[in-house]
Amino acid sequence: MTTTTNHTDEATIEADETLPIIRTTRDFAATPAQLLRAHTDPDLFARWVGPNGMETRIVEWDARDGGSWRFTSGRDGDEYAFRGCFHRVGDDVIVQTFTYEGEPDGVALETLRFEDLGDGRTRLHAQSLVDSFEGRDAWLRSGMEVGVNEGYAKLDAMLASGDV
């Protein structure tokens, strides 16, 4: 199951049919080093990670092999916490775990690769391996519920002000 778009700059999502994996691909007008920085510098990361419409607060951040991370996302007094470990941080790769603290036994293994396309462009390959199909599909389903409309409003505002 894949959804694609003719617009090559937009994200592509693939839900693997034989393994509980979600693959995401997206091209960026940036170098692999810049993409790595946006993923490992806590201040930069907090600005874009989401979920949509939520304020991200970095609680713990040690972006090196074996380091750990934790952040909270809040809106209207509701707060959700996420944590995990940076298993490996390389020049063009990050391997990390991801847990939503509301379900502390669940964990996803995420591999992010930054493929240099030349001309200052980089393709992000993100793979999330979840521990069951049920977990994977609940995760996909959450895309419908969490702040979709707020996210659009935020995006509209950014588009209107010429930031995007």
Place this chain on the structure above:
Amino acid sequence: MSDQLSRVFAALADPTRRDMVARLTTSDATVGELAEPYDVSVQAVSKHLRVLEDAGLVSRSREAQRRPVHLEAEVFDLMTKWIERYRRQAEERFRRLDVVLAELNEQENPPKEGTAS
């Protein structure tokens, strides 16, 4: 809607059922035809079919003698929409990342004096 989708994904979590669905994308088939490639009983195949039927993925005609199994393609449209929403959410996140990266670019390669930015 998400209840039906949960059943759809649960139904497709099994490799034999995914295989049967793949077979049905080419044409309708009887239970016997579906059972052929597998080393399992017709009863076992019928059990798998019931799960697929409950999820709304397949239907069986009541009239025809051989009661062929038919794939309900609309259910897949529903799933595609579901994943599309997830994709759009990821896309929104990446557009925020675009803004951050554009700033990094500007810091590292400030526009030269005298040229329009």
